């Protein structure tokens with residue numbers, strides 16, 4: 212207990228102790244906190260679907276029919292027709308033979324990677340990959356080579372030097388990176404993975420619903436579906452719901468059903484959530500303007516910030532504005548909150564020292580008028596925060 216108390220005290224002394232801060236309510240690009248309404252730039256509900264009446268209705272209907280829980284894991288008695296309907300839909304959208312649904316993106320990545328590779332194999336992983344990928348690689352027992360973020364020359368150097376030492380090689384990357392807001396150079400990546408006879412797994416968590424035909428993701432958008440062995444994505448971000456999927460060959464899906472521990476030893480996705488996921492996929496196909504408007508607004512916002520002299524990264528709906536020191540990011544975030552904008556400061560160790568940033572997560576619900584007002588306030592907040 213002393214050790215725990217000491218650890219917590221140390222964290223608090225360093226200003227790094229994290230605590231939970233519940234919101235009063237959230238939706239339509241806004242959140243309520245402490246009795247105040249704030250425009251929300253911290254949500255992953257990129258397409259504004261979390262409160263969509265079609266998702267709510269589908270969920271309520273499914274609860275009436277099947278109740279709240281799936282009551283068991285898939286391989287026992289928790290397997291329901293709706294899971295299969297959802298998997299068929301995802302497979303067809305992704306252009307792959309089969310798909311498998313998971314209860315969360317974290318579970319998917321941890322389980323898939325540790326099922327695919329093990330001792331004697333190698334994983335080549337982008338340095339900025341999500342913690343769930345890092346943990347999956349750690350659990351697998353495979354040798355891990357981390358390449359500099361989006362630096363395919365570095366990846367090639369590592370492949371050239373080490374790939375022949377291993378039985379199997381897996382390359383893993385996100386397609387849209389959540390802290391940089393940038394895209395993976397997929398065309399060259401697929402060429403490298405072919406040359407070095409590796410498997411390629413991509414995490415489309417921040418791309419599903421926004422990029423590609425029907426929101427299938429960046430891989431489909433670039434016409435590379437055939438060349439990527441595993442396409443993982445989540446229902447928990449742009450699709451406004453919960454859970455995750457992987458799409459691939461029938462063989463890969465059968466392997467996962469038989470060996471992926473986070474799939475086997477966990478209760479199946481609740482049927483009402485599967486219904487919400489199906490409803491979300493339907494809306495994305497029916498209303499492609501949601502993704503288009505979001506992408507256009509993000510490009511407009513990014514260009515306007517650059518015009519105002521700010522250092523902005525990436526090219527997606529996630530817009531990171533680099534401000535330098537952590538204190539400056541925290542002060543700017545507080546100043547923006549005072550003005551009614553909820554924007555998270557991202558600090559080390561999440562990003563390198565000196566690269567603290569404000570991370571704007573844009574959604575379909577944000578209007579150009581709100582974004583213009585935000586830019587005015589960013590200018591003021593950053594001016595105020597350096598004084």
Ligand SMILES: Cc1ncc(COP(=O)(O)O)c(C=O)c1O
Pocket residue numbers: 315316317318320341343385389414416417445446447454455
């Ligand atoms: C790239 C990436 N992969 C996976 C996950 C995990 O997804 P989930 O929240 O559904 O567990 C996240 C969540 O932030 C993510 O950003």
